[in-house]
Amino acid sequence: MSATDFPQWMRAIQARTEDALRHALPPLKVAPDRLHEAMRYAVLEGGKRVRPLLVHAAGAVAHAKPAVLDRAACAVELIHAYSLVHDDMPCMDNDTLRRGKPTVHVEYDEATALLVGDALQSLAFAQLAERGLLAEPARQLDVLRQLALAAGSRGMAGGQAIDLQSVGQTLTREALEVMHIHKTGALIRASVRLGALCGTPLGSDIETRLDTYAKRVGLLFQVVDDILDTEADTATLGKTAGKDADNDKPTYVTLLGLDEARRLSAELEAEALEAIAPLDASADLLRALAAYIVRRRF
Amino acid sequence: MSATDFPQWMRAIQARTEDALRHALPPLKVAPDRLHEAMRYAVLEGGKRVRPLLVHAAGAVAHAKPAVLDRAACAVELIHAYSLVHDDMPCMDNDTLRRGKPTVHVEYDEATALLVGDALQSLAFAQLAERGLLAEPARQLDVLRQLALAAGSRGMAGGQAIDLQSVGQTLTREALEVMHIHKTGALIRASVRLGALCGTPLGSDIETRLDTYAKRVGLLFQVVDDILDTEADTATLGKTAGKDADNDKPTYVTLLGLDEARRLSAELEAEALEAIAPLDASADLLRALAAYIVRRRF
Numbered sequence: 001m002s003a004t005d006f007p008q009w010m011r012a013i014q015a016r017t018e019d020a021l022r023h024a025l026p027p028l029k030v031a032p033d034r035l036h037e038a039m040r041y042a043v044l045e046g047g048k049r050v051r052p053l054l055v056h057a058a059g060a061v062a063h064a065k066p067a068v069l070d071r072a073a074c075a076v077e078l079i080h081a082y083s084l085v086h087d088d089m090p091c092m093d094n095d096t097l098r099r100g101k102p103t104v105h106v107e108y109d110e111a112t113a114l115l116v117g118d119a120l121q122s123l124a125f126a127q128l129a130e131r132g133l134l135a136e137p138a139r140q141l142d143v144l145r146q147l148a149l150a151a152g153s154r155g156m157a158g159g160q161a162i163d164l165q166s167v168g169q170t171l172t173r174e175a176l177e178v179m180h181i182h183k184t185g186a187l188i189r190a191s192v193r194l195g196a197l198c199g200t201p202l203g204s205d206i207e208t209r210l211d212t213y214a215k216r217v218g219l220l221f222q223v224v225d226d227i228l229d230t231e232a233d234t235a236t237l238g239k240t241a242g243k244d245a246d247n248d249k250p251t252y253v254t255l256l257g258l259d260e261a262r263r264l265s266a267e268l269e270a271e272a273l274e275a276i277a278p279l280d281a282s283a284d285l286l287r288a289l290a291a292y293i294v295r296r297r298f
Numbered sequence: 299m300s301a302t303d304f305p306q307w308m309r310a311i312q313a314r315t316e317d318a319l320r321h322a323l324p325p326l327k328v329a330p331d332r333l334h335e336a337m338r339y340a341v342l343e344g345g346k347r348v349r350p351l352l353v354h355a356a357g358a359v360a361h362a363k364p365a366v367l368d369r370a371a372c373a374v375e376l377i378h379a380y381s382l383v384h385d386d387m388p389c390m391d392n393d394t395l396r397r398g399k400p401t402v403h404v405e406y407d408e409a410t411a412l413l414v415g416d417a418l419q420s421l422a423f424a425q426l427a428e429r430g431l432l433a434e435p436a437r438q439l440d441v442l443r444q445l446a447l448a449a450g451s452r453g454m455a456g457g458q459a460i461d462l463q464s465v466g467q468t469l470t471r472e473a474l475e476v477m478h479i480h481k482t483g484a485l486i487r488a489s490v491r492l493g494a495l496c497g498t499p500l501g502s503d504i505e506t507r508l509d510t511y512a513k514r515v516g517l518l519f520q521v522v523d524d525i526l527d528t529e530a531d532t533a534t535l536g537k538t539a540g541k542d543a544d545n546d547k548p549t550y551v552t553l554l555g556l557d558e559a560r561r562l563s564a565e566l567e568a569e570a571l572e573a574i575a576p577l578d579a580s581a582d583l584l585r586a587l588a589a590y591i592v593r594r595r596f
Contacts, residue, residue, distance in 0.1 A: 030452070031456070031476075035455070083416075091408035111389045111462050112462070114390065118380075118381075119455040121419050121420070126446035145424055148423040151416075152420035155420075160413055
C-alpha cells in the first residue's frame with residue numbers, strides 16, 4: 001500500500017461504514033420515532049470510525065469479504081457509539097459536546113440517552129446474529145462472543161468502572177494501563193479479532209501477532225488521545241478539550257509529562273509494527289493505520 | 299401436571315435459575331470488584347423469575363434439555379434485570395425500592411447503576427454465544443437474534459421510550475396495549491420462543507400457538523401488575539405501591555377501572571389457554587403458569 005492509497009482507502013471504508021450503519025439503524029418513521037431519531041443522531045455522521053478501519057484492515061489479512069466486514073464493523077461501532085452516549089451522561093462524565101454536536105442527553109434528554117445506549121447495544125448483537133453472515137455459524141458465534149466479552153464488565157464497561165474509581169486518585173502507570181486496557185483497549189482488540197474471524201482461519205501464530213498489534217495500538221490510541229487532549233482546542237477536537245485534566249482524571253500526560261508521553265507513543269507504534277513484521281503485504285493496511293493513529297490531529 | 303406438583307416445579311426452576319445466574323455472573327473477587335458486587339446485587343436473590351419459568355415451560359413442549367434451558371433462562375433474566383436497574387434510575391422512574399431492597403443507584407450510585415445495566419446486557423449475549431450450547435449453531439444464532447430483537451428499540455427499550463412519552467397523556471386502550479406489547483410483552487414472548495428454540499423443531503402450527511399464548515400472557519402479566527399496584531401495599535409488593543398512578547402513568551386500572559381490568563385478565567387467561575388447547579400434556583406447565591400469573595399476590 002502506497003502512502004497516497006491509504007487516505008483513499010480510509011475514506012472508502014468510512015463511507016461504506018456510514019452506509020452500513022444507516023442501513024442497520026431503525027428507520028426514522030418507525031415507532032418509537034423519537035428514540036429512533038436519537039439513535040441515528042448518536043451514531044451517524046460522526047467519528048473517525050477507527051474501530052471499523054481496524055476491522056477492515058485485519059479482515060484484509062484473513063482475506064475476508066468486505067460485505068461481511070461491514071457487518072462486523074457496524075456492530076463494533078454501535079457498541080462504541082452506545083458507550084459514548086452513556087459516558088457523556090451527567091452521572092458519568094457530564095459532557096455536553098461530542099463530535100462537534102451537543103451530546104444526546106443535551107439534544108434530547110437523559111432518559112432518551114439512557115435508552116439510546118441500551119438499544120444500540122442490543123442492535124449490535126442483533127446485527128451479528130443474522131443467519132448466513134458467515135458460512136460457518138459456529139465461527140459466527142465466536143464473533144458474537146468476542147464482542148460481548150469485550151463490551152462487558154471484564155472489558156469496556158469494567159474499564160469505565162475502574163475509571164470512575166480513579167477520579168482524584170494518584171494512579172501508578174501500571175494502574176492507568178489496566179484502566180485503558182479495559183476501557184478502550186478491549187474494543188480495539190475485539191475489532192482486530194472480529195476482522196480476522198470474518199475471513200479464512202489464520203493459524204495461532206498470526207492470530208497472536210495480530211493480538212499483540214491490537215494491544216499496542218489500543219494503548220497507543222489512548223496515549224495519543226491524552227496528548228491531543230492537552231494540546232488541541234475544543235473546536236479541533238469536536239469534544240471538550242482539557243476535560244480529563246480538569247476532571248482530575250489521571251492521563252498519560254499528567255502522569256508522565258508531554259515529552260515522555262510522546263516517547264511512549266513512538267515506542268508503542270514500533271512494537272505494534274514489530275509484532276506484524278513477518279506478515280506479507282496483506283498487513284499493510286494495519287501498518288498504515290498504526291501510523292495514522294500516531295499522527296492524527298483530532 | 300397436578301395442582302400440587304406445580305409449586306414444587308416452580309421452586310425447583312427458581313432454584314436452578316438462581317444457581318445458573320450465580321455461575322454466569324462474574325465472581326466477587328474479580329476486578330472491578332465494586333461493579334461485580336453491584337451486578338450480583340442487582341440480579342441474585344430477587345424476583346419471581348417469571349421469564350425463566352416461561353423458558354423452561356415452553357422448553358418442555360419441545361423436549362429441550364434442562365441444562366440448555368438454564369442458559370437461555372439466565373440470558374433472558376439478565377436482560378430483565380438490566381432493564382429494572384436502568385428503569386429505576388432517577389432519569390427514568392426514579393424508584394428507590396425494588397424486590398424489597400434499595401435500588402442499585404441508591405445502594406451504590408448512579409454511574410454504577412448505569413454500568414451494571416450495560417454490563418448485564420453484554421453478559422446475556424455472551425452467555426448465549428458459547429459454542430456447543432445447541433447442537434445446531436445456526437439455531438443458536440436464532441436464539442441470540444430473537445433475544446437481541448426483543449431487547450432492542452422495537453422491543454423492550456422501545457416500550458420504555460413509548461412509556462416515557464405517555465406520562466401525563468390520556469392514552470386509548472389500544473395505545474396502552476402497544477406500549478405494553480413492547481415494554482414487557484416482547485421479552486415474555488422471547489422467553490417462550492427461546493425455550494421452544496432450545497428443543498426439537500416444533501413445526502409452524504405449534505410455534506404460532508405458543509406465540510399467541512405468549513402474547514396473551516404478556517398482556518395478562520401487565521394487567522395483573524396494574525391490579526396489584528392498586529390493591530397491594532409496598533411491603534407485599536417489595537417495590538413502591540401505587541407508583542404508576544402517582545406518577546400519572548396510564549394503567550389498565552386507571553383506564554378501565556378495577557372490575558373491567560379483572561374481567562380483562564380472565565379473558566386473556568382464557569385466550570392463552572385456548573391457543574395451546576390442542577397441545578398434549580407437555581404444555582401443562584404453560585397452562586399452570588398462566589393460572590399462576592393471574593392468581594399471584596405480588
